[in-house]
Amino acid sequence: MIDINSIINALNSKDRYDFTVYLERKNKRTDTKNIQLFKLLAEGETDSNIICKKLYNSDNKNAYHALRKRLFDSLIDFTANKSLEDENSIDIQIIKNILASRTFLLQKNFSTAYKLLDKAEYLADQDSLFPILNEIYHTKIQYAPDYPKANLEDLIRKQNENRKKHHLEDQLNTVYSKLKSVLNLISYERKIVNFETILEQTLKDSDIKLNESLSFKSLYQILAIANISAFITTRYFEIEDFVLKSYAILKKKKETNKQLYYQIQIVYIIANTLFRNKKFEESLKYINEMHQLMMLKNNTYYKTFILKLTLVKALNLNYNNTPKDAINITINAITKKHNDIEALLDLNLSLLMFYFQQNEFNNAKSILSKFYHTDNWYIEKAGIDWVIKKNLSELLLYIELGDENLFYSRLKSFRRLYTKHLRDISQTNIINLINLAEAYYKNPQIVSTKRFKNKVEETLIRKEDSEEDIFVISFYAWLKSKLENKPLYETTLKLVKK
Numbered sequence: 001m002i003d004i005n006s007i008i009n010a011l012n013s014k015d016r017y018d019f020t021v022y023l024e025r026k027n028k029r030t031d032t033k034n035i036q037l038f039k040l041l042a043e044g045e046t047d048s049n050i051i052c053k054k055l056y057n058s059d060n061k062n063a064y065h066a067l068r069k070r071l072f073d074s075l076i077d078f079t080a081n082k083s084l085e086d087e088n089s090i091d092i093q094i095i096k097n098i099l100a101s102r103t104f105l106l107q108k109n110f111s112t113a114y115k116l117l118d119k120a121e122y123l124a125d126q127d128s129l130f131p132i133l134n135e136i137y138h139t140k141i142q143y144a145p146d147y148p149k150a151n152l153e154d155l156i157r158k159q160n161e162n163r164k165k166h167h168l169e170d171q172l173n174t175v176y177s178k179l180k181s182v183l184n185l186i187s188y189e190r191k192i193v194n195f196e197t198i199l200e201q202t203l204k205d206s207d208i209k210l211n212e213s214l215s216f217k218s219l220y221q222i223l224a225i226a227n228i229s230a231f232i233t234t235r236y237f238e239i240e241d242f243v244l245k246s247y248a249i250l251k252k253k254k255e256t257n258k259q260l261y262y263q264i265q266i267v268y269i270i271a272n273t274l275f276r277n278k279k280f281e282e283s284l285k286y287i288n289e290m291h292q293l294m295m296l297k298n299n300t301y302y303k304t305f306i307l308k309l310t311l312v313k314a315l316n317l318n319y320n321n322t323p324k325d326a327i328n329i330t331i332n333a334i335t336k337k338h339n340d341i342e343a344l345l346d347l348n349l350s351l352l353m354f355y356f357q358q359n360e361f362n363n364a365k366s367i368l369s370k371f372y373h374t375d376n377w378y379i380e381k382a383g384i385d386w387v388i389k390k391n392l393s394e395l396l397l398y399i400e401l402g403d404e405n406l407f408y409s410r411l412k413s414f415r416r417l418y419t420k421h422l423r424d425i426s427q428t429n430i431i432n433l434i435n436l437a438e439a440y441y442k443n444p445q446i447v448s449t450k451r452f453k454n455k456v457e458e459t460l461i462r463k464e465d466s467e468e469d470i471f472v473i474s475f476y477a478w479l480k481s482k483l484e485n486k487p488l489y490e491t492t493l494k495l496v497k498k
Contacts, residue, residue, distance in 0.1 A: 004072050007079070008041050009339055012303055015082070016042055022078050034071045037064075041071075044337075094120045094132055102139065110147040114140070127259070128217070130166035137162060172221040179225050216259035216266065219250050223269050237277050243270050264293045264305055271312050278470055278496055280320040287313050307333060307343035311350065318354050319470065319496055323489065327354050345382045352393055353474065357489040361400050368394060375417065388418060388430065389471065395434065396478055399441045411438065432459040433475055440482060447482045456483060470496060 011019065023035050033055050040051055052064050097120040104113035117140055124132045137159035144150040223243050247266055267290040274283035290309055294302045310333040318326035330351045338344060348367055355364035371378070371390060378387045391414050398407035414434065422430050436456060439446055446452045456479055477492035484491065 004068065004075065005041060005046065006339060007072075007075050008038070009337065010303070011042075012299065014298070018082075019075070019078050023074060026074065033067055034074065037067055037071055090123055090127060091129070091132070094123050094129070097123075098132075098135060098139065105139070105143050108146070110143065111149075113143070114147060114150065128165070130162055130169060133162045134159065134166065169218050172218050176221040176224060216250065216262040219246055220262040220265045220269075222246070223266055227269050227273070240273055240277055243273055260293060260296060261301055261304075264290060264301055267293060268305065268308055268312070275312055275316050275319075276470055278319070280316045283312065283316050284320075287316065303338075307338055307340045307347065311343060311346050314347070314350060314354075318350075318357075319493065321493060323354055323358055327351065327358075330354065342382050345378070345386060349386065349390055349393065352397075356393065356397060356400075357474075357492055359400075359488065361397060364393075364397055365401065368397060384421065388422075391418070392430070392433070392475055396437065396475075399437060407441065429459070429472070430475075433479070436479055440479070444482075447485075453483055456480070 008016075020035055020038065023032075023038065027034070036055060037051065040054060045051055048061065048064060049059065052059050052061060055067070056063060097116040101113040101116040101120070104110075104116070117136055121133065121136045121140075124136060137155055140150060141152065141155050141159065144152040144155060223246065226242060243266075247270060267286050271283045271286040271290060274280075274286065287309060290305070294305050294309065310329055314326040314330045314333075317323070317329070330347050334344060334347050334351065348370060352364050352367040355361070355367065375387050375391075378390065391410065394410055395407060395414065398410065411434070419431060422428065436452075436459070439452070473495050474492055477495050478488060480495060481488040481491040
């Protein structure tokens with residue numbers, strides 16, 4: 001059964017007002033209670049007994065369920081009509097031109113029909129609407145023998161080129177889904193696979209070349225594939241040039257609102273890539289572009305992306321030496337209701353890190369107390385990478401708080417659950433970090449010994465500074481701050497900027 005509450009929660013304030021107006025116009029009787037039910041559900045009321053009493057002053061469950069079913073049907077109709085109004089004024093215009101042209105073709109008014117088809121072709125081509133273009137070419141080719149001005153060979157050539165583009169989009173859609181499934185195996189089911197080999201083989205099997213003329217949707221799918229690879233390997237520096245050049249090429253085309261959703265996704269990937277590569281000012285520029293795109297079409301995608309935008313912006317602000325701003329916008333974001341559980345978890349974990357870096361350990365502990373579900377629940381919602389970061393943050397926090405019982409309890413659990421996984425994915429540096437953190441906790445004076453300092457440098461700092469992942473650096477920074485007896489945040493920024 002589809003959850004009616006999830007549909008209502010996805011509506012912004014304007015949509016809710018418009019839906020209420022829609023119901024008022026639709027209602028033929030004055031005693032219809034659908035608006036009352038909608039308002040109760042929109043306010044967060046979920047108890048059917050309470051709702052029944054407010055609507056009927058009795059426990060009339062049959063009437064309630066019938067009313068709820070009618071409200072659900074109205075929501076589906078409203079959503080469908082709104083989608084037609086919002087996104088497809090171009091699509092509808094194209095379809096109208098095609099339908100009208102076919103009427104004129106049957107009337108043998110070929111000149112008027114082909115002018116309408118030419119207009120439809122131009123609009124469809126601008127928005128890369130390959131299935132609709134195929135219908136246009138099909139119709140033009142069908143009647144070309146009866147209209148001497150039609151260039152049959154040229155139409156056949158265009159149709160074949162369009163089929164190739166449509167086929168490429170279908171292939172990318174399949175490849176993207178396959179690789180997302182592999183990512184889910186790694187992130188959510190703790191399976192160990194060679195992602196890079198699978199990526200290379202999948203692209204090879206599909207014969208996809210990344211230099212085709214692409215739509216925003218196709219480019220997003222390609223960049224998402226590259227982003228998955230970077231996420232698995234933490235080698236974001238390897239995809240930066242590719243994502244920037246690809247987007248720059250596509251932006252030279254006429255921009256349209258038809259594929260706005262995918263354009264926002266692309267800009268988000270770029271902003272996140274630049275952040276992970278420690279290019280904060282550049283990342284913030286793309287965050288601003290992302291925000292501007294989210295404001296288009298009456299804020300249609302604003303709610304969809306606001307948490308992702310806030311997350312990347314807050315991280316950039318934090319590592320760009322404005323931690324108070326990072327903390328403030330994160331707090332503001334997590335206090336608002338939203339369906340994007342994964343983004344909310346990322347924001348909360350980031351806030352814990354911001355507090356920790358500022359030595360606000362009690363505030364960090366307050367955030368940690370909100371993570372009351374099991375690790376398996378969090379793996380299902382946010383992935384194993386998130387869970388490992390959460391556990392590392394928790395262990396370091398217990399060291400700072402001097403909570404010996406909780407530290408050793410969580411340490412034992414962490415080693416039992418994740419040591420094999422970390423070794424399997426070649427992340428032994430995290431195991432080394434935990435071992436060194438435990439050694440420090442047992443004997444804080446050890447940081448002054450040359451042997452311990454050498455051990456830290458030898459076992460943790462392995463890559464070129466510019467290539468090391470920013471989150472890995474952040475965990476290293478904690479030990480480094482102990483070695484140098486300097487504030488954690490200062491040490492973190494120093495290592496990041498280095």
